[in-house]
Amino acid sequence: MQIFKHLEDLRQWRQQLRMDGKTLAFVPTMGNLHEGHIQLVHQAHQHADVVITSIFVNPMQFGENEDLDAYPRTFDADCEKLAAADNHAVYFPSVSEMYPNGLSAQTFVQVPDNDNTLCAESTQRPGHFRGVSTVVTKLFNMVQPDVACFGEKDYQQLRVIRTMVADLNMPIKIVGVPTVREESGLAKSSRNGYLTPAEKAIAPVLHKSIQQVKTAILAHYQSSTTTDNLSNNRSVIDDNAQIEAAAIAAINEAGLKVDYVIARDAHTLAPITQDTQDFVVLGAAFLGKARLIDNITFSR
Incomplete structure (x- = not known):
């Protein structure tokens, strides 16, 4: 070489x-x-x-x-x-x-x-x-x-x-x-080396929580109707805010400090609407000396 x-x-x-x-x-x-x-x-x-x-x-x-x-x-x-x-x-x-x-x-x-x-x-x-x-x-x-x-x-x-x-x-x-992950789901990163064994044990909560955001978003779209687009867009915004807030609370409760957890259009990173087809859920959180990032993409 x-x-x-x-x-x-x-x-x-x-x-x-x-x-x-x-x-x-x-x-x-x-x-x-x-x-x-x-x-x-x-x-x-x-x-x-x-x-x-x-x-x-x-x-x-x-x-x-x-x-x-x-x-x-x-x-x-x-x-x-x-x-x-x-x-x-x-x-x-x-x-x-x-x-x-x-x-x-x-x-x-x-x-x-x-x-x-x-x-x-x-x-x-x-x-x-x-x-x-x-x-x-x-x-x-x-x-x-x-x-x-x-x-x-x-x-x-x-x-x-x-x-x-x-x-x-x-x-x-x-x-x-595609992201390479440990068996726990934690995304492999150079910054994982900053984690203590105790921190590494709780770090996978970031990935777990953004997966839960995905599940909740898909459930929303499966249960919604398209008769009133404006009303549905408002519902998406309100529901999505609650979904993200729940994930943030879970991550913080586990011992991390959330920077952000947010769902966006996978192509534009614009806020999602009732018409969004392809999604990305992005998360970042601080844990000890490390700043961890992760994401998942999906379609409905």
Whole structure:
């Protein structure tokens, strides 16, 4: 497995792949890899001849109250896992290579509306998605992949990337990969490493609660009628608020601190109405030092 730390070397390698007629799939990560990341690599193999993974802890997407320095750096262990998954190359740039003029002077990419919704509304996440879209744009320009794989666990991030690629006419296929879970239902995440054994035992309540939101929403639609659309829309709003409130209460009671639990249109992230067909329930909660996120999608 090849390791590139400098853009010049990466581009020479990429040019040779192109000359050889080989396609390239890309898996962007911040390292501290777990089974979910490795699943992205396995999926990437299904879409291209060669797979490259990046490891870069992006300072631009950390909030003021998040400890960038404390984020786990496990490069050697990450490379062992990637090599075992037949990953072909790793791009491991420094912060100075990614942002040579510093963050304050960096040109950025911002997808409209996404810095004012859900995760970004949290006091710890302002500018988060701008940081994501900026670094992913830079990485796409550096790696020049044909395909890029992202986990569906971070539903909002995946939506931001897909919107950005479409709006900027990037010739890259974006593949969403289903969330990898532990037997308890807890979504695998690098941040799970912050959890104590006691916290990890109660963390699955987040997934359990958003599943209950799904069940309650489907029950509402099955029991509703469509004779009065305005009235039914009001009923959806009222019922949905009660459903979300019940989930929030259950999660808080278990010992987590809810950031949000909310049901939205799966395509637009707009509030659901009587006409909504495809849904996503998104949840985020704090537990000890970790901020956990999860989601489920479904249709009626």
